[in-house]
Amino acid sequence: MSPSSDAKTTPKITAQVVAKVAHLARLDLTEAELALMTTQLTGMLDHFGDIDKLDLSAVTPMAQPFPIKNVYREDVVVPGLDRQEVLDNAPAPQDGRFRVPPSNGSES
Amino acid sequence: MTSEFVSVVDIVGSIREGKTTASAVLEQHLDRIDMRETEIHAFNHVMAESARANAASIDADLKAGKERGPLAGVPIALKDNMCTRGVPTTCSSKILEGWKPPYDATVATRLQQAGAVIVGKTNLDEFAMGSSTENSAFGPTRNPLDTSRVPGGSSGGSAAAVAAGFAAASLGSDTGGSIRQPAALCGVVGVKPTYGMVSRQGLVAFASSLDQIGPFTHTVADAALLMEVIGGHDPLDSTSLDQPVPSLTAVLGQGVKGMRIGRLADMPDGCEPEVLARLDAAFAALKAAGATIVDIALPSLSYCLTAYYLVAPAEASSNLARYDGVRYGLRVESADLISMYGATRAAGFGAEVKRRIMLGTYALSAGYYDAYYGKALKVRRLIANDFAAAYQSCDVILTPTSPTVAFPIGEKTSDPLTMYLCDIFTIPTNLAGHAAMSVPFGTGAHSMPVGVQILAPALGEPTMFRVAAELERAS
Numbered sequence: 001m002s003p004s005s006d007a008k009t010t011p012k013i014t015a016q017v018v019a020k021v022a023h024l025a026r027l028d029l030t031e032a033e034l035a036l037m038t039t040q041l042t043g044m045l046d047h048f049g050d051i052d053k054l055d056l057s058a059v060t061p062m063a064q065p066f067p068i069k070n071v072y073r074e075d076v077v078v079p080g081l082d083r084q085e086v087l088d089n090a091p092a093p094q095d096g097r098f099r100v101p102p103s104n105g106s107e108s
Numbered sequence: 109m110t111s112e113f114v115s116v117v118d119i120v121g122s123i124r125e126g127k128t129t130a131s132a133v134l135e136q137h138l139d140r141i142d143m144r145e146t147e148i149h150a151f152n153h154v155m156a157e158s159a160r161a162n163a164a165s166i167d168a169d170l171k172a173g174k175e176r177g178p179l180a181g182v183p184i185a186l187k188d189n190m191c192t193r194g195v196p197t198t199c200s201s202k203i204l205e206g207w208k209p210p211y212d213a214t215v216a217t218r219l220q221q222a223g224a225v226i227v228g229k230t231n232l233d234e235f236a237m238g239s240s241t242e243n244s245a246f247g248p249t250r251n252p253l254d255t256s257r258v259p260g261g262s263s264g265g266s267a268a269a270v271a272a273g274f275a276a277a278s279l280g281s282d283t284g285g286s287i288r289q290p291a292a293l294c295g296v297v298g299v300k301p302t303y304g305m306v307s308r309q310g311l312v313a314f315a316s317s318l319d320q321i322g323p324f325t326h327t328v329a330d331a332a333l334l335m336e337v338i339g340g341h342d343p344l345d346s347t348s349l350d351q352p353v354p355s356l357t358a359v360l361g362q363g364v365k366g367m368r369i370g371r372l373a374d375m376p377d378g379c380e381p382e383v384l385a386r387l388d389a390a391f392a393a394l395k396a397a398g399a400t401i402v403d404i405a406l407p408s409l410s411y412c413l414t415a416y417y418l419v420a421p422a423e424a425s426s427n428l429a430r431y432d433g434v435r436y437g438l439r440v441e442s443a444d445l446i447s448m449y450g451a452t453r454a455a456g457f458g459a460e461v462k463r464r465i466m467l468g469t470y471a472l473s474a475g476y477y478d479a480y481y482g483k484a485l486k487v488r489r490l491i492a493n494d495f496a497a498a499y500q501s502c503d504v505i506l507t508p509t510s511p512t513v514a515f516p517i518g519e520k521t522s523d524p525l526t527m528y529l530c531d532i533f534t535i536p537t538n539l540a541g542h543a544a545m546s547v548p549f550g551t552g553a554h555s556m557p558v559g560v561q562i563l564a565p566a567l568g569e570p571t572m573f574r575v576a577a578e579l580e581r582a583s
Binding site for chain 1: 207208210211303304317343346347349410411413414415417418425429432433434435436437438439441442443444445446447448449450451453454457462463465466467469470473480482483484485486487488489490492524525540541542566
C-alpha cells in the first residue's frame with residue numbers, strides 16, 4: 001500500500017480498513033455500522049473505479065477553482081469575538097477556559 | 109412569476125410608495141407559516157419576535173424619511189448553516205443543537221444592512237450533505253407543491269420557504285447543486301454564483317473549494333437584486349474575489365439576440381422524457397428570441413460524479429474535524445480525550461455525514477491518497493478544460509437542472525449512490541468554480557415543476573441572467 005503516483009483504485013476495502021479509518025476520523029462506530037459502512041464504501045469505490053480508465057499522467061491536479069495566493073490584511077488591532085459569548089457555547093467552560101478530559105493514558 | 113406570491117421587487121416598491129408597510133408584509137408571511145409550517149417543516153427556527161421588531165423599526169425609519177436600503181421590509185429566510193449572532197445555527201445536526209454563533213455571516217449582515225427582515229433559519233440535509241432534505245436530524249422538509257414529495261436538497265427548507273410563501277426570498281448554499289436542484293424541484297429561481305463572488309464568511313464549511321451561497325426567489329429580477337446585495341468582495345473571506353458584482357438588474361431586458369447557446373450533443377442517460385421535452389422547449393424559445401443553438405461536448409461529464417464524491421467528502425472530513433466536543437456543541441463525557449472525541453462524534457453526526465467523513469478520510473489516508481483524492485483533482489482539471497473548450501463556441505450551456513421532477517419521500521434513501529446521481533448536471537459547475545442557475549420552465553411528470561439550468565463561465569453572471577430573463581418571459 002505504498003503511495004505511488006499511478007496507483008490504481010479499487011483496492012479491496014475490508015472491515016479492518018474501515019475500522020482503522022473510523023479511528024482516524026474519531027468516529028466510534030458500532031459493529032452494525034462498521035458492517036454497513038464496509039458494504040456501502042465498497043459499492044461506492046467500485047463505482048469510483050470508472051476514472052481508472054483515464055490517462056491522467058499529464059494532467060495537473062486542480063484543488064481550487066482559481067489560483068489563490070496568500071491574502072494578508074493590515075497588521076492593526078481589530079475587535080475579536082466576545083470571550084464570554086464564546087465560552088457560553090462550550091460544553092464545559094471553567095475559569096475562562098475549555099475543560100477537557102485527561103489525555104494521559106489514552107492511545108496516541 | 110412562478111406563483112401567486114408577491115415578488116421582492118413588488119414588495120420593495122409597495123412599501124416605498126406607502127401602499128403597505130414592512131410590518132404588514134411580514135404578518136402576511138407569518139400567517140402563511142402558521143397555516144402550513146407544521147405540514148411543510150421548512151424551518152428549524154422561526155424568528156417571529158426579532159422579525160417583528162425589525163419590521164417595526166424599518167417602518168418607523170421610512171416614515172421619518174430615512175433610507176433603509178434596497179431590500180427594506182423584505183422577509184428573507186436563511187439556510188440554517190449561515191451564522192446568525194445569538195440565534196441558533198444547527199446545520200440540522202445534533203452536534204450543533206443549541207449553538208448560538210458569536211458573530212453574523214457576512215451575507216446576514218449585508219441583508220440586514222439592505223433592510224431585509226430575517227424571518228428564520230431553514231432546514232437542510234445535515235451539514236448540507238444530501239439532495240432531498242431527508243437527512244436532517246430534525247426531520248424532513250416536504251415539497252409545498254406536493255407534500256408526499258421531497259423539496260430537493262440540501263437547501264430544501266430555503267426552496268420550500270419561498271415556494272410556500274413563508275419568505276419572499278431565501279439564501280441557500282450550493283456545493284454540488286444544493287441551491288439549483290431544490291429550486292427546480294420546488295418551481296422557483298435558484299442561483300449558484302461564480303466561486304468567490306459571495307462571501308463564505310460565517311457559512312459553516314462543508315467543502316470549502318466548492319461551497320457558494322446564492323439566492324432563491326420567485327423571479328429572475330429578484331435574484332439579480334439579491335445578488336447585487338449579497339455579492340462583492342469581503343476581506344473576511346480569503347477566497348473572495350477582489351472585484352465588485354457586475355450590475356445584473358440592469359441587463360435583464362437586453363435579450364439574447366446573437367447569443368450562442370450550447371446544447372450537449374450527448375445527453376447522459378436517466379432523464380425523464382418530460383424533463384427533456386421542457387429543455388427542448390427552452391432551446392426553441394431562445395432560438396425564437398434570436399439566439400443560435402450550438403452543439404457542444406463535455407467528454408468528462410460522466411466522471412464528474414466520481415471526482416465530486418471524492419473531493420467533497422475529503423474536504424468535509426477535514427472541515428468537520430472541528431466538531432470535537434471541546435469548544436461548542438454536543439459533548440458526550442468520557443474518561444479520556446480520544447474516547448470523548450469518538451463518542452461525541454458518533455452521537456452527534458447522522459448516517460450520511462458519517463458515511464462522507466469515512467469516505468473522505470479513506471480517500472485522504474496514507475496509501476490511498478494518490479489512488480483517490482489525487483486522481484479526483486486531476487479529473488476536476490479535465491472538466492474545467494472541457495468547459496474552457498466548450499465556451500470557445502458558446503456563451504452559455506443549457507441542461508436540465510435535475511434529471512427528474514421531485515421524487516416521493518423515502519424513494520432514494522436506502523441507496524446513497526442513487527441519491528448522488530440526482531446531482532449529475534449540477535456538480536460540474538462547482539468543480540469548475542463557474543456560475544449557474546435554475547429557472548422554472550413548465551411542468552413535467554405528476555404536474556411537478558421542471559427547472560432548466562443555465563451554465564455560464566466564471567463571472568458570466570450578466571450573460572446568464574439575460575438568458576434567464578428570456579426564459580422567464582417565454583415560460
